[in-house]
Amino acid sequence: MWTSDLTLMMLEGVRDTLLMTLLSTLFGYLIGLPWGIVLAVTDKTGIRPNAVIYKALDVIANIMRSIPFLILLILVMPITRAIVGKTTGSAATVVPLTLAAAPFIGRMIESSIKEVDHGVVEAAQSMGADTFTIIWKVLLVEARTSILVGVTIAIGTILGYSAMAGVVGGGGLGDIAMRYGYYRYETVIMIVSVVLLVILVQIFQTLGMRLSAKLDKRK
Amino acid sequence: MTGIIEVRNLSKTFETDDGKVEALQNISLSIQAGDIYGIIGMSGAGKSTLVRCLNYLERPTSGTVEVEGQELGALSERQLREIRRDISMIFQHFNLLMQKNVIDNVCFPLVTGGMKKKEARKRAEELLEIVELSEKALAYPSQLSGGQKQRVAIARALAANPKILLCDEATSALDPRTTQSILRLLQDINKNYGITIVIITHEMSVVREICSHVAIIGEGHLVEQGRVSDIFAHPKTPEAKELILKGNRTDRRTLEDRQRELMKGKCCIRIVFSVNSSFEPVIANMVLRFGQPINILRADTKNVEGIARGEMILSLPDDREVQEKMKAYLAERGLAVEEVNGYVD
Numbered sequence: 001m002w003t004s005d006l007t008l009m010m011l012e013g014v015r016d017t018l019l020m021t022l023l024s025t026l027f028g029y030l031i032g033l034p035w036g037i038v039l040a041v042t043d044k045t046g047i048r049p050n051a052v053i054y055k056a057l058d059v060i061a062n063i064m065r066s067i068p069f070l071i072l073l074i075l076v077m078p079i080t081r082a083i084v085g086k087t088t089g090s091a092a093t094v095v096p097l098t099l100a101a102a103p104f105i106g107r108m109i110e111s112s113i114k115e116v117d118h119g120v121v122e123a124a125q126s127m128g129a130d131t132f133t134i135i136w137k138v139l140l141v142e143a144r145t146s147i148l149v150g151v152t153i154a155i156g157t158i159l160g161y162s163a164m165a166g167v168v169g170g171g172g173l174g175d176i177a178m179r180y181g182y183y184r185y186e187t188v189i190m191i192v193s194v195v196l197l198v199i200l201v202q203i204f205q206t207l208g209m210r211l212s213a214k215l216d217k218r219k
Numbered sequence: 220m221t222g223i224i225e226v227r228n229l230s231k232t233f234e235t236d237d238g239k240v241e242a243l244q245n246i247s248l249s250i251q252a253g254d255i256y257g258i259i260g261m262s263g264a265g266k267s268t269l270v271r272c273l274n275y276l277e278r279p280t281s282g283t284v285e286v287e288g289q290e291l292g293a294l295s296e297r298q299l300r301e302i303r304r305d306i307s308m309i310f311q312h313f314n315l316l317m318q319k320n321v322i323d324n325v326c327f328p329l330v331t332g333g334m335k336k337k338e339a340r341k342r343a344e345e346l347l348e349i350v351e352l353s354e355k356a357l358a359y360p361s362q363l364s365g366g367q368k369q370r371v372a373i374a375r376a377l378a379a380n381p382k383i384l385l386c387d388e389a390t391s392a393l394d395p396r397t398t399q400s401i402l403r404l405l406q407d408i409n410k411n412y413g414i415t416i417v418i419i420t421h422e423m424s425v426v427r428e429i430c431s432h433v434a435i436i437g438e439g440h441l442v443e444q445g446r447v448s449d450i451f452a453h454p455k456t457p458e459a460k461e462l463i464l465k466g467n468r469t470d471r472r473t474l475e476d477r478q479r480e481l482m483k484g485k486c487c488i489r490i491v492f493s494v495n496s497s498f499e500p501v502i503a504n505m506v507l508r509f510g511q512p513i514n515i516l517r518a519d520t521k522n523v524e525g526i527a528r529g530e531m532i533l534s535l536p537d538d539r540e541v542q543e544k545m546k547a548y549l550a551e552r553g554l555a556v557e558e559v560n561g562y563v564d
Contacts, residue, residue: 119310123310126307133331
């Protein structure tokens with residue numbers, strides 16, 4: 001039977017999932033945003049082409065993105081232990097989540113920035129703007145809508161990954177679904193966890209798209 | 220006399236996947252302060268590359284560009300950014316910040332140049348007044364027409380008090396009427412603020428409207444240069460001749476106005492010559508026969524279904540009886556006759 005204990009556990013699951021997802025997204029952007037900017041700027045069509053820097057960041061991003069998340073989770077356990085002090089629970093999951101999200105976010109930022117019309121960049125250059133100004137006041141401003149769509153996609157993806165971390169004791173809704181639903185055959189709990197995950201993704205997706213549409217001044 | 224812009228032996232080669240492309244070869248120009256200088260050529264002639272060499276958005280492969288006595292190639296990045304504030308530029312596709320409103324777009328060069336935000340806004344408002352767009356200050360570029368966007372771009376270009384304004388096909392995306400108003404605005408700016416204007420275009424009508432000097436670029440070479448009036452009267456090279464003829468043909472507006480003017484209050488007819496009618500000097504014979512002058516407003520040949528057919532617009536004498544007789548006379552000789560009273564294409 002469904003008990004109030006179970007409700008409490010579900011609510012904690014939602015809280016942990018949200019916390020993991022949002023923290024990892026935040027840290028992911030702290031690394032991914034500069035990463036993506038440098039990729040876009042140093043590419044041969046960018047405003048400061050630099051083949052060495054571009055290639056280095058490009059290769060690292062490819063390597064990190066090709067490691068399956070579950071393997072990454074285990075591979076980075078020493079780092080996780082060094083930072084968080086343990087390897088299980090929601091807080092510990094933030095470390096591998098961030099590392100998995102950062103290169104992916106970097107790629108999305110890179111592609112958002114590359115969508116910016118080169119003519120606008122050229123106009124800024126003709127007005128004597130320096131590289132920093134062009135990045136800050138032209139590229140990021142013009143790419144704003146696309147970057148926000150990227151954030152929405154990133155949150156959804158990270159939320160999905162956070163559920164996967166449940167396999168190795170990650171915490172949150174994914175952990176509940178694994179422990180009760182999969183190992184103990186408590187189907188109801190598994191379905192409730194999955195439905196809650198679906199609802200969370202829906203909410204983020206809707207909010208993100210609305211916000212980016214509202215901020216888009218092109219129409 | 221040393222000009223405000225001196226280009227000497229400039230060449231630009233692009234390395235592409237298909238090998239080297241020589242976009243510009245050995246170009247020398249001298250543009251005097253206060254000129255409105257046209258650079259004209261067919262598309263692909265290299266004129267856009269040339270104008271980008273004038274502010275070093277493109278670095279020439281060889282040769283030098285001097286602006287106000289400073290050789291751009293010898294400047295550091297910082298000095299180059301500094302001098303670019305004296306050389307503004309407007310573009311075919313306006314290149315406004317789409318996510319910023321009009322006044323913020325105009326403020327952009329001011330704020331990045333270190334001006335305080337409040338001061339910049341005040342100056343931007345003045346500039347919008349000059350381009351007659353004050354009421355659109357808070358609109359976003361996507362809400363403006365092409366002509367309005369170009370006006371915003373011009374206000375932005377004037378913000379930093381430049382000495383030179385480069386216009387890269389600035390009217391090519393605009394309809395003829397808007398083109399006229401933008402050209403007038405550029406002319407006023409040149410006159411009122413003494414700003415030297417360099418206009419890149421493929422339209423001869425633009426050069427004829429407002430330029431004092433012109434350089435003709437063909438396939439990366441400087442073909443001809445000089446005062447517009449001289450080149451118009453005596454084009455020396457085939458390229459110049461071609462551009463001038465092409466310009467005349469596309470210059471519809473003046474043609475239309477002139478024809479309407481001549482047709483006012485007159486009885487006019489359009490006649491079309493068929494193949495066999497061209498053996499007889501019909502018009503000359505008609506004038507001799509009736510002893511009355513007629514005025515040929517336009518004569519042209521048109522390609523109809525692969526056959527060249529002659530067409531004329533005639534203005535007939537005012538006497539109604541003579542008019543009718545003339546029409547009958549022409550019809551008898553196998554010509555299609557039609558009365559017209561507006562502009563005929």
